[in-house]
Every structure is written in C-alpha cells, then in structure tokens.
Amino acid sequence: MQMPCDVLLVEDHRIVRDGVRTMLERAAEFRVVGEVDSGTEAVQFCRKQAPDVVVMDLSLPGLNGMAATEEILRCAPATKIVILSMYEDDKSVIGAIRAGARGFVLKKASLGDLVDALRAVAKGGSYLSPQVSDKLLSRIQRGDMETAKLPDTLDVLSPRELQVLRLVAEGKTSKDIAVVLNLGLQTVRSYRKTMMKKLGVNNVASLTHLAMASGLTPHSAPAMRETATAE
Amino acid sequence: MLTSRLSQWLDAFERERNRERGELARLLHDEAGGKLTAAGIELTLLRMDAPPALNARLDALEQALESAFTSVRAASLSVAPDLAERISLAEALARMAEAAGRRYNGTLALSVNTEYCPDSDTARSLLRIAESLLGYLTVEAGATMVDLEVDAGPVMRVRANTQIARAQSSPRLGLTVAQYWAAKTNLRFLFGKAPEGSTIFLITR
Numbered sequence: 001m002q003m004p005c006d007v008l009l010v011e012d013h014r015i016v017r018d019g020v021r022t023m024l025e026r027a028a029e030f031r032v033v034g035e036v037d038s039g040t041e042a043v044q045f046c047r048k049q050a051p052d053v054v055v056m057d058l059s060l061p062g063l064n065g066m067a068a069t070e071e072i073l074r075c076a077p078a079t080k081i082v083i084l085s086m087y088e089d090d091k092s093v094i095g096a097i098r099a100g101a102r103g104f105v106l107k108k109a110s111l112g113d114l115v116d117a118l119r120a121v122a123k124g125g126s127y128l129s130p131q132v133s134d135k136l137l138s139r140i141q142r143g144d145m146e147t148a149k150l151p152d153t154l155d156v157l158s159p160r161e162l163q164v165l166r167l168v169a170e171g172k173t174s175k176d177i178a179v180v181l182n183l184g185l186q187t188v189r190s191y192r193k194t195m196m197k198k199l200g201v202n203n204v205a206s207l208t209h210l211a212m213a214s215g216l217t218p219h220s221a222p223a224m225r226e227t228a229t230a231e
Numbered sequence: 232m233l234t235s236r237l238s239q240w241l242d243a244f245e246r247e248r249n250r251e252r253g254e255l256a257r258l259l260h261d262e263a264g265g266k267l268t269a270a271g272i273e274l275t276l277l278r279m280d281a282p283p284a285l286n287a288r289l290d291a292l293e294q295a296l297e298s299a300f301t302s303v304r305a306a307s308l309s310v311a312p313d314l315a316e317r318i319s320l321a322e323a324l325a326r327m328a329e330a331a332g333r334r335y336n337g338t339l340a341l342s343v344n345t346e347y348c349p350d351s352d353t354a355r356s357l358l359r360i361a362e363s364l365l366g367y368l369t370v371e372a373g374a375t376m377v378d379l380e381v382d383a384g385p386v387m388r389v390r391a392n393t394q395i396a397r398a399q400s401s402p403r404l405g406l407t408v409a410q411y412w413a414a415k416t417n418l419r420f421l422f423g424k425a426p427e428g429s430t431i432f433l434i435t436r
Contacts, residue, residue: 012261013261013265013268013269015265015266015269016265016269016272018269019272019273019276020272022272022276023275023276026276026279059257059260059261086260086264086268086303086304087304087307087308087317089308089317089318090317090318090319091313091316091317091318092317107264107267107268107271107300108271108297108300109270109271109274109293109294109296109297109300110271110274110275110278110293110297111268111271111272111275112278
C-alpha cells in the first residue's frame with residue numbers, strides 16, 4: 001500500500017481548515033499532519049517536519065503566504081506548495097508562482113479541484129485552477145508578462161536580500177525577520193545595511209518605498225504605515 | 232501650486248483613505264470571503280454524498296454561491312489600495328470607469344493603451360488622478376460628457392464639456408487631489424479652455 005501524502009494546512013479561518021481537512025480525509029491518499037493559521041507557524045512547522053504538500057492561503061496575518069512559500073522552499077525544498085486564494089489577480093498568481101508554488105487553486109463555490117491539485121502536485125506536477133490558467137494564457141498572448149518582472153534597480157540584490165527586503169517592506173523589525181528566516185539578529189542587520197548601501201538609500205523609509213515601488217509587497221499601503229514605526 | 236500645508240493635509244487625507252480602503256478590503260476578504268469559502272467546501276462535500284436526484288438543486292446553489300464569490304471578489308479588489316499593481320493599469324481604469332459610469336447620467340468614454348505598463352508608482356498615481364478628476368468633473372463641475380485617454384509616456388488627456396471658469400468657482404477637492412498625485416509622482420498637470428466651452432486636462436511627464 002502506498003504511503004499517504006502528508007499535508008499541512010495553512011489558513012487563518014478555522015472553518016475553512018476544518019472543511020479542507022474533511023475533504024482530504026475522504027481521499028485515502030492524503031493525511032493532514034498539521035494545521036496552522038499564520039505564515040510564521042507554517043515555516044516553523046516545515047522546518048521541523050517537512051510535509052509533502054502545504055495548502056497555503058495567500059492572505060495571512062504576519063508573514064503572508066507568498067513570503068512563507070519562499071521560506072518554506074528554502075528550508076524544506078522537497079515540500080510542494082499549493083496556494084488556495086480568494087483572488088486570481090496578476091500580482092497574486094504571478095507572485096505565488098515566482099515564489100515557487102506548484103499549484104494555485106481559486107476559492108470558489110466548488111472546491112473539488114483542490115483534491116485534483118494536490119494529487120497533481122504530490123506526483124511532481126503542477127496545477128492551476130481553470131480561471132487562473134485562462135487569465136495567465138491571456139496575459140501571455142497579450143505579451144505583457146514582463147510587467148511583473150523585478151525592476152533593474154533590485155537586480156543587485158541576492159535572493160536572500162530580496163527576501164529580507166520584502167519583510168522589511170511588510171513592516172517587520174529585524175527581530176521579527178530573524179525569527180521568520182531563522183537568522184541571527186546581527187545577520188539581519190547586516191543584510192539591511194548591505195541592501196541600503198547597494199541601493200543607495202540611507203533609511204528604512206526609503207528602502208521600504210523602493211520595495212513597494214518595485215511591487216515587492218502585496219499589501220503596500222499598510223506596509224508603509226507599519227514601517228514608519230519599525231526600527 | 233499646492234502649499235506645503237495643503238500637501239501635508241492631503242498626505243494625511245490619502246493615508247487615511249488608504250487605511251480605510253485597506254481595512255474594508257481585508258474585512259471583505261476575511262469575513263465574507265472566509266465564510267463563502269467554507270460554504271463552498273460544504274457544498275462540495277454535500278455533492279459527494281447527495282443522490283443524483285439533487286444535482287439540479289445543487290447546481291443552482293453552486294451558481295448562486297459563485298455569484299456571491301464574484302461580487303465579494305470584485306468589491307474587495309476595487310477598494311484595494313494597490314489595485315493598479317494587482318491588475319493592469321488598463322484593467323484598473325476600466326473598472327473605475329465602469330463604477331463611475333453606474334453613478335453618472337452623462338457620457339463617459341475611456342480609451343487606454345493596454346500595452347502601456349508603467350511602474351507601480353506611476354500606475355497608482357494615474358489611477359488616482361483619473362479617479363479624482365472624474366469625480367470632480369462628473370459630480371462637482373457638472374460635465375455631461377467626459378473623454379479620458381491614457382497612453383504611454385505617460386500621457387493622460389481628459390476632455391470635459393464644462394468651462395474652466397465654472398470649474399474654478401466650485402469646490403475643488405477632486406481637482407486638488409488629482410494635482411497632488413501628479414506633483415507626488417513628478418507629472419505635469421495642465422488644464423485650460425478648449426473650443427466649444429470644454430476643458431482639456433493634460434497629465435504628462
């Protein structure tokens with residue numbers, strides 16, 4: 001008998017987690033091994049247990065689903081991420097795919113395709129809800145896929161620096177970032193200093209502005225507000 | 232030209248507006264979206280257990296639920312402060328014009344170069360300028376015909392069948408907000424009288 005596929009549910013609505021778990025329990029090939037309601041907890045869980053698949057909401061308190069996806073893939077590269085999102089806008093879909101998600105399922109009236117997505121991804125494939133793939137195809141056909149590309153300004157940053165920059169722009173303090181990325185506080189501070197030097201800015205507000213102007217954060221307005229009070 | 236006191240006031244006004252809209256978007260997503268998703272899952276589970284005789288009724292229920300999803304998704308996206316970044320500028324302008332058109336008895340024409348994809352600051356600014364200017368022209372200045380055109384450059388041209396003198400004498404919050412956003416992103420904001428009693432606004436680099 002084949003081993004069941006271990007799944008972690010990351011969703012801040014308990015009622016949704018309960019429903020997804022019930023759906024997965026009906027399919028013998030899945031076993032829900034954990035449920036968490038924030039991106040930070042998801043990263044910590046995956047660091048310890050490396051589940052086969054993570055079902056991840058995009059809009060989460062604290063570390064959002066995109067940043068959590070990147071970090072999970074850094075610490076548990078064999079784990080596959082399936083995004084379960086309310087939105088299918090370009091920024092969410094392309095951002096999630098760029099972050100490394102293997103599946104993107106739109107929250108809708110019929111969620112039968114979530115199980116299809118998990119099956120496909122668990123086997124090493126990928127899956128996009130039909131609404132999402134249709135939009136993506138249209139964009140490719142229109143030829144405007146390059147809009148989501150990071151601007152040249154940020155080319156000088158390493159992937160890790162980009163990750164730190166995204167968290168800075170989300171209003172996280174160095175201490176928060178150290179916890180989320182499992183780094184030392186001094187290391188995070190060095191990253192910030194190096195980034196400021198590379199980007200030619202001399203304060204966190206300018207760094208944040210640059211990150212937001214580059215489309216690095218999904219919820220830029222609140223991030224700007226929070227960052228003003230961050231260290 | 233905006234005074235520094237007025238600019239500071241507009242900074243605070245725009246921050247508060249964004250905060251409120253962000254909060255509304257979050258509420259729609261978290262409250263309505265979460266509950267609809269839970270209902271969708273329950274419906275999916277119910278369909279697995281229900282006898283085939285119930286399929287037609289489940290289909291009807293699914294359709295109604297999907298329509299609620301579409302409305303909540305659209306409402307939540309339309310108030311998202313980063314709308315122009317989440318979808319393209321052209322799509323954001325089309326949504327904005329559609330919403331404005333529903334509240335407007337006059338003629339509103341929109342023409343956008345869909346291949347023009349500005350950076351996120353410019354996109355956000357152009358959307359806000361268009362939104363404020365349309366609000367001003369259609370509500371405060373009483374224009375009954377407005378043409379809005381956006382092209383690469385950026386170049387935004389807005390033509391309205393209202394006289395500039397009339398525009399100057401009315402309360403001008405929308406106009407001031409549009410000028411504020413242009414100044415904030417280093418765009419020139421020009422307007423003047425045009426033939427047949429109309430006014431042309433030109434926003435460009």
